[in-house]
Amino acid sequence: MTTTTSTMHEIFERAHRVTPGGVNSPVRAFGSVGGDPRFIASARGPYVTDVEGREYVDLVMSWGPALLGHAAPEVVAAVQEAAARGLSFGAPTVAEVELAEAVRARVPAAEKVRFVSTGTEATMTAVRLARGATGRDLVVKFAGCYHGHVDALLADAGSGVATFGLPGSAGVTAASAAETIVVPYNDLAALEAVFAERGDDIAAVIAEASPANMGVVPPRPGFNAAIRRLTTEHRALFILDEVLTGFRVGPAGWWGLDGVARDGGVSATGSEAYTPDLFAFGKVVGGGMPLAGLGGRAALMDLLSPSGPVYQAGTLSGNPLATAAGLATLRLADDAVYARVDEAARVIGDAVGAALDAEGVPHRVQRAGNLFSVMFGETAARDGVHSYADAQAQDTFRHPPFFHAMLDAGVALPPSVFEAWFLSAAHDDAAVNRILEALPAAAQAAAA
Numbered sequence: 001m002t003t004t005t006s007t008m009h010e011i012f013e014r015a016h017r018v019t020p021g022g023v024n025s026p027v028r029a030f031g032s033v034g035g036d037p038r039f040i041a042s043a044r045g046p047y048v049t050d051v052e053g054r055e056y057v058d059l060v061m062s063w064g065p066a067l068l069g070h071a072a073p074e075v076v077a078a079v080q081e082a083a084a085r086g087l088s089f090g091a092p093t094v095a096e097v098e099l100a101e102a103v104r105a106r107v108p109a110a111e112k113v114r115f116v117s118t119g120t121e122a123t124m125t126a127v128r129l130a131r132g133a134t135g136r137d138l139v140v141k142f143a144g145c146y147h148g149h150v151d152a153l154l155a156d157a158g159s160g161v162a163t164f165g166l167p168g169s170a171g172v173t174a175a176s177a178a179e180t181i182v183v184p185y186n187d188l189a190a191l192e193a194v195f196a197e198r199g200d201d202i203a204a205v206i207a208e209a210s211p212a213n214m215g216v217v218p219p220r221p222g223f224n225a226a227i228r229r230l231t232t233e234h235r236a237l238f239i240l241d242e243v244l245t246g247f248r249v250g251p252a253g254w255w256g257l258d259g260v261a262r263d264g265g266v267s268a269t270g271s272e273a274y275t276p277d278l279f280a281f282g283k284v285v286g287g288g289m290p291l292a293g294l295g296g297r298a299a300l301m302d303l304l305s306p307s308g309p310v311y312q313a314g315t316l317s318g319n320p321l322a323t324a325a326g327l328a329t330l331r332l333a334d335d336a337v338y339a340r341v342d343e344a345a346r347v348i349g350d351a352v353g354a355a356l357d358a359e360g361v362p363h364r365v366q367r368a369g370n371l372f373s374v375m376f377g378e379t380a381a382r383d384g385v386h387s388y389a390d391a392q393a394q395d396t397f398r399h400p401p402f403f404h405a406m407l408d409a410g411v412a413l414p415p416s417v418f419e420a421w422f423l424s425a426a427h428d429d430a431a432v433n434r435i436l437e438a439l440p441a442a443a444q445a446a447a448a
């Protein structure tokens with residue numbers, strides 16, 4: 001069942017000799033699905049091509065950044081033009097100002113933006129800023145939410161930490177772990193209890209805007225608004241991590257759907273409106289290049305160096321190539337792009353559900369805007385998955401055969417049941433049909 005070919009196997013062995021686990025980010029190693037990872041030679045539109053020349057419809061999309069599809073010509077051209085003018089200056093550029101303006105135009109509550117190179121840096125800096133602003137030490141996070149590999153945020157994290165079944169990470173000091181309080185996701189009573197006990201010591205609550213690193217587990221309607229209420233009451237900050245959802249589920253990210261009131265007073269998800277103090281951005285905002293950022297109220301953001309006492313810096317922050325890719329991507333991400341991604345997600349999500357139903361595989365397709373993932377198991381099918389404990393209790397053993405049947409048919413799914421499926425505006429009917437054709441056999445494999 002696992003597709004092990006000699007070329008891929010040889011390269012992976014060679015990689016193992018020079019790189020821990022043979023990869024530069026753990027989930028790429030196919031650890032939870034078995035077999036050898038595809039080494040990719042190139043990608044275009046909705047497709048990736050491996051070093052043996054085999055093409056796959058891609059549902060990983062670089063784990064989110066490629067909203068427009070791989071190697072979108074306008075984005076590549078923008079990067080090439082920028083590269084011809086110089087790779088990095090270590091001095092400010094106009095494009096950085098334009099990208100910050102583009103972010104603010106879409107997410108007005110991000111009044112000021114600081115660009116960094118990775119989502120990890122964005123959340124790390126947001127936590128430091130929250131501590132600097134409040135003079136408090138404790139951070140509250142939710143089990144199953146992944147915010148990058150920041151020491152303070154690795155406890156009970158999703159993504160690779162979930163995929164490999166780790167409680168956290170070796171090397172995180174007890175002191176650092178002691179400053180992080182982990183609360184079950186979607187559990188307002190537990191959050192209230194933590195605030196009742198430690199409210200005066202809590203600098204911030206950080207939450208994925210809509211979690212997608214334990215599979216897609218949307219907040220219950222009003223959950224983020226409740227976090228906002230509690231943090232305000234206790235003078236703690238609310239950090240909304242939109243690294244994955246930002247500019248992907250809509251121009252203003254999950255916040256645009258969940259936190260912004262439409263006519264009638266409630267948001268598109270039915271929540272009351274709310275505004276976090278800080279946002280973390282990444283992935284789409286860099287258009288496939290290493291760029292991320294944090295944004296928020298101007299007075300708060302001004303506490304960052306050099307205008308304030310909270311230190312933060314980066315040799316490659318706001319790098320001109322990354323900035324060019326991000327700007328081109330945001331400018332191209334119009335209503336038609338989001339409509340196409342939403343439609344492809346709807347069609348594929350429905351088809352996955354129908355194929356698994358046809359084989360009697362208990363499951364639930366969980367959605368948050370155009371993000372979705374499959375949760376296997378009777379309980380997930382009956383009650384839905386609302387927390388990390390629910391996500392871990394699913395029939396994870398069904399994912400590897402499902403994954404490999406799809407891969408054999410030329411469709412590359414995320415190699416972990418705890419990750420969202422990512423689509424792009426380049427997933428046209430031809431690409432979608434290839435996915436639909438692959439599903440019946442994959443559903444059969446999952447049923448076995």
Ligand code: PLP
Nearest residue numbers: 118119120146147148241243244
């Ligand atoms: N926050 C969320 C919600 C993420 O999904 C990720 C990465 O997947 C990060 C933060 C960390 O971003 P990066 O991998 O760029 O450090």
